[in-house]
Amino acid sequence: MSADETNVNESIETSRRQYLFGAGAALGTLGLLGSAGRMAAAEDYETITVGAGETFTKNVGSGETWENKLIDISASGATYQIQADGSDWTIRNIGIVGHYEDGHTEPFRARVTDPNGTGVIENVYVAPTVGDGNATGLYVYWNHVGHIEIDRFNVQNWTDNGIYASGPGNSGSHSVPGAGGTVTIRNSYSKNNDTSNFRLGTHGSKLVNCCAAGGSSRGHWQFYESAEIVDCDLGGHTSDLALGDAVWEKSNHASLTMSNSRWETAHAHGGASTANIDGTPQGSPVDRVPDGCPTSAEEAANGSGSVQEPAPKPPTDKNLVAFVTKPDARFAAYEFRANGAVEFTEAPYESPSGGHIEGGTYTAEDFVEQIEDAWHAGGVTGGGQGDAFLVDGPVTSVSVDQPDAMWIELDGERVSANELVERTGGSDEDGDDTDEFRTLEIAGQCEYRVEVSGEIRPAEAHAKWLTEGEAYGDDWAEWWLSGSDTARTVWEFTGEITSLEIDDRVGDTELRTLAVDGKELDHGEYVDTGPHRLEIAGQCEYRIEVSGEIRPAEAHAKWLTEGTAYGDDWAEWWLSGSDEARTVWVYTGEITNLDVTDYDGVTDVRTLTVDGKSVEPSQL
Template sequence: MTTNEESGSDSDERTLVGRRSYMKAAASAVTLGVAGAGSAAAAGEDYDVIEVPAGQTHTISLGSGDTLENTLIDISARNAKFQISARGSGWEVRNLGIRGNWDETTKAEPFIVSGDGVIDNYYFADGATGDSYPNGPTGIYVANAHSGTIRINNVNIQDMPDNAIYGSSPGDLSSHPSGGGGGGDVIITNSYAADCVASSFRVGTDGSRVENCVSVGSDCGFWAFYNSPKVVDCDFSDSNLGDIRVGDGHWRDDARPRLENVRYETEHVHSGSIDGSSAGSPQRTSPEEVEGVPLSAEEAASGGGSGGVSPSPPSNGDEPDEDGEDDEELEGHLLAFVTDPSARNAEYEFTAEGAVELAEADYESPSGRSIGANGNDSVEESDGTARVSGLTGGGYGDAFRVAGPVTSIDIDQPDVMWVELDGEEMSVEEVIEATSDDDSDNGDEDESEESDHLLAFVTDADARYAEYEFTAEGAVELAEADYESPSGGSIGGNGNDTIEESDGTYRVSGLTGGGYGDAFRVSGPVTSIDIDQPDVMWVELDGEELSVEEVIDATSGDDGDEDDENDENDENEDDSEDQPSNALVIDATETGESARYRFEVSGSVEKASYQDATIDDGDSVDSTAVEGSVDGSKDAYWFSGNITDFWLNGDALVDVEYDAR
């Protein structure tokens, strides 16, 4: 650990002292008994005070294994500042308080961190003179090169002219002036931030998380700058630019934060989307309401914090009846996620068809710990499908009662977590197989779903706003794939996707990018697909990459509802009265130009030589859908019924004649 004080370009002698001993050796430190620190007292403990002289900067550098603890840095003198850097692995900053207003109005990052470390019980909330970006300090800045895991707990940061916790740089793109970020994670828990410019909590990697935190009055409470960080059990309110902010207007890189039991009022999406929605009005607005958050510099230095209140857990339907009796236990299997004692923040997700409830196992883990779900676990239900996520560790476990088939399970740390069904340890595949016959209420539906397909549109990591359209005969629903894209992004439909139905024909459009994908469950033939950027997007059917033609061919026999009608048409195909008599002509002979087209009809359709049209093998007729092109030529088709969809791009004349033969 290295320390010094600087004044302008002059600096005092730099002193290198032993690890875990710095504060007792600092020449400017004044040791105070905590008993004399008022409400900050933690009986029997001392903390050290570093009084920074006017115009000077007190510098502390931590490396691997170093610890800074039980310290108060006083910057009350004019233009007094501090500079802390922590890099490497195993470093710790605990019980640190900053007393006094930061009155220097140039941009500064006084607390820079990277690697694997912990910040616990930190107070930097006496404010800063600068009131707009970039006229002052950032609360905590995570370096661009950070590639490990930094855990930030029980911090109180207020009135910063920059972000309270600026943790998105590890997710920087390769085009960023600092270069591509190191991809490290930032875990922020049980913390409070208020009245900061830009944001209170800003992160940008998939493994980053903000949990049980409160923000009030900043430009935004939570900012998912890149990727898909998670937010759990938080309250964000009174933000100037949105309590939840997604992506960035400059880099235009999609972000998709995952929300669980987050209470907020406003949102601002630059690029990307939000996975989840507000759980209601914010309940907490002050640092006293977050357990363990220090309320003064003295309290932080002494290791004290607020009493706090617990956030409301997400509603899961397990509340007791009015007479005080619990609802009857859901019938089905007991599904449990159990951990080794060494596990920390081990996450999992699973989906199931049918009801899912939080449960308590009547046995303990091998470590002697309880196995039962809690408020950190989220159960979301949509159209009969339950999606569950949670985290546990330390030898404990989470448990659920599942009434129907478990369809997917994802365990983040399989080396320290496993899954059990009715008390028996099983593989993921064994659990899915063992529960596959449990949906007795939907037996007929299951039988009909055997012909359903998962249709997915997947992108490369560098794709931006990649659009697509498709049409299908039969129901289409948003879906979640149980696998990830090659870039590690999730594949699932969202609010940016549009599904329109008319006379049994479904037309779907959407856009995605950044290595993510959109997914749909289709129950009938896919009749057309149009991909706007085929160099960065492709289509998959049931997890297999196929060409557009292969998807259309593979699904062409799926429209079981029309089997009888098709059989009847086959029997009468020679009857002249069943021949289509309406004509559609696309004519580019007069314009001499080229055009692409596609259309669909409600009856039958076939190529024709009507009006001396040429029959082109390159034009596609699939059931009721047609796709083709003309280049100074003419195409014609016989059809029955009506034209239900038509699209033309180019310069050609279109003529429709009914009863033309």
Template sequence: MARDDTARENESESSLLDRRSYLKLAGAAAASVAAAGVSSNSAKAASYETIEVSAGSTERIEVGPGETFENKLIDISADGAHFRLLTQGSDWTIRNVGVKGTNDDQDGTKATMYLRCTDGGTAVAENVYMGDGSEDRVGHAAVSDWENSGTVKIRNFHVAGWAADGMYMSHAGVSESHGMGETQIESSYLKNNNIENCRLGTPGSYIKDSVIHVEGESAVSSNESGQKNPRGLWFKEQSGMKAVNCDIKVNGSAAVMASDNGSGTVKDCRIDGDISSSVEQVNVSGSPDVSAPKGVPMTAEEAASGKGGTSGKDRSSSGESDSTDTTTGDAEQGKVFQLIADEDGVADEYQFTVDGSVSPQTDPSANMAEESDSVEKNDDGTVTVSGSAMGGFGDSFLVTGDFVSFDLNEDKWTLRYDGEEVSVSDLVLPNLLVIDGSTPNSPSSYEFSVSGEANKSAAHGSVNANDSAKDGSIAGQVYAGTDAYRFSGEITAFSLDGPANVRVEDNA
């Protein structure tokens, strides 16, 4: 979309009050001070100022380098009331801000909050409520990163019900001229936002310990063009982005997708919905808990008073590493695969490819070597491992996914997988079946059978509860996404109901 290309700040807009009155105004002199509307258990809540925007007006708020904008309730309940908050420079802070009222301003396609460091550096935005959303056909994104060239840390945000983007944080990644700054989202709650709930676009950007939930197209408002496509998490423009320890559930569109040269990794996440083929998955499971994270404000008053949500779930990942590099791996992920060389004292080489992830493992009990010569990711999402060993020594790996191919002299190697001795023929699923339902956006169901074995390919398609693979029989549904399977042998039966495109790649 070209929303922020037309959303450059209109410098002619005037503010109803001088911006510095908001930044410096003391609590005792504020227009509305007492934390009225805050529940009775909020005795420690801070005083806040209410900024009431009049009907048909846009309130422009600027926060410059080193400045703090905090403990504000922005009331846009009046007809056609809107606000724009723009940050400039770095070292600014946005804290304890609640937006009260539904945005019904249909004038233009601007963002509402611009969170960016325009001269590099770092900045923080935390404890913000934007959960009242916007009306149908309103084109304002809730949050944008236009011209971000630094690092913006976003914590405890509640963004829900926006008709044209929740967190639209990908424009910095369009090119070097747009800034290429990082967005780091933590402990936030994104629900029923149209087009995307969260879009990331620059290397190093991430969303962590957060919830993304879409209940379906009927739960969202359409954007200014009348479109509805409420995607969950979108990796766009660049690579090197990630989601860590998140719960994502999306009905009616993609849960996690990547496009326009974008790619990313989801790690230690619970996901219900389609995941696109260019999204790497590490320890991804189902059954997401879509309740709000603890600390996320659930009302505008709660946010403005500095009293974050107290009833949500503590989703902290306890400071664990965000690394998703498949060459180093997680010691607790995957099944153990071991290659042990013949004891004849002659070095032998091996190479194998996995549709999934691989990480070296040291296994002293099996006298394994420290690591392989190389573990390299391929452009198609597979991983190729090369190495050598001799004299009864070998290498050990943690593997998730399916083996695609082997290049070794099987007479010279003993192979063990998940504790059992195996042969190459036991492991390899060389063929790929892809059911592409990404366009048009209509559901398709399918069934097929193979003469060998078959498994879902997470590297080439989504993984969701509608699909099953057992004893060579496959059944599933695909909508606005792609399903893929690795298999051995031949396809013996196939049926498709719907407009999806199908392709088969032998020895892919």
């Protein structure tokens, strides 16, 4: 976290403080899908070449606009510092090229100091190779109090966060309490940034039409409070969505509202819960650079950005329905039913990976058939290709066998299965839904049994794997999921769920998805999600290992150093035997090991409780 608040003029300095970090270089590459179309008109720009061992420094103040600069840090030890301070400032058309090492951990910093003020950062490319161990692409100060609008920002390869903007949400007990300022990030691309690609932490902040593509940890990290994510793709991370933190109690309430967005994985830290994610994925995420976002430093500096032509509309009044796949998809099956004629067609555009979208090309699997007054169609595709149909009437049902590898498009726009039915007019408008089938979706690793008041059956795409009488009956279903990326089952049922029991599978329980009619249920009602509190007092040395994460409780955190006293899933400490010798730990999962030994020749455990209940060390 930066503590540098000095005001400096634009300059290049040959003497600077040395920041010592690991030297492992994160040599990222541009992985851009989709071809750029026409370019906006170019403007003149200034190239600032930073010499070896020098630092270019620029402070942008209230009412100032700083624009059209290409900063070249290719020379050995060349770095930069950009800081925006005050109110109503603008930074635009800035590109960074070269290698960043031995500089400030947050070389690009911003805040608005007037609660009614704004700051604008737009058309920026910050994707050098990075050699420092904890460096952030763009940092928003904790004492930011107004609003910052970030538009068309391309940030890659940073060894900490891509855009780190959660500090304004810091709790009052934090050493640097947050001021509550908001941040909106639009049309931006963040890739291969280690801690997270995007990070927000205040009510009213938003992520709109952005893409987070890969990195060692998180796509979007909602550290505190709530944010909206609209029209975004987040994929290729351990956690495409992450909520909360194990140290700060305020993080337990982190939440997200998702709208027309695509992601695959979601995890919560500490006491946060993925049940606080409102919305479901609308297909699979795609690695894409949003329209207008620059794809090079030069493109940013001269004021241009990539602009993609919109997909042409189909040439008739019929609906163009397409099933499109990722490049690594293999034999992805789908089918749908419609109350109107269906025919194969070719879409007038390509898939995001440049593949052909045409129905009927796989003659062994693709089909269209009329059954009395209804139509039934389906097929198999993959490899970044797709199948397309013209549908003259409402689609009444649709299923996709590999939703992680295939998505649905209606007239060139990505939609969910429910949206396809609703928007083509295939939903039941009578209000009589007594016998209407609902859906239960389960994904992850577990064994489960569900009972309903009506009937239950596997969805069409899953029926071939499930045997009636063994996996399900009239009003029950009982099955298991292995935990693989494709471990998922969808059931169709009528009435209500009267019982749902979830147990471990091969010793582990993980619920990635538990949703009824597309709405995620509270996982904590069915599995133990924690967090738990372990309190230990007396005189001893001890080591704890857990199956989830562990952190000191907030009141104890200031005495305990991460990496020395604890890590992700372990804690190791000592107690002196004084009246105040006590530590409280917060953890998720289960305690897998607890070792207690003497301290200074004495072992005296006065208190050992889990969630307030006394336990013996041997029980753990």
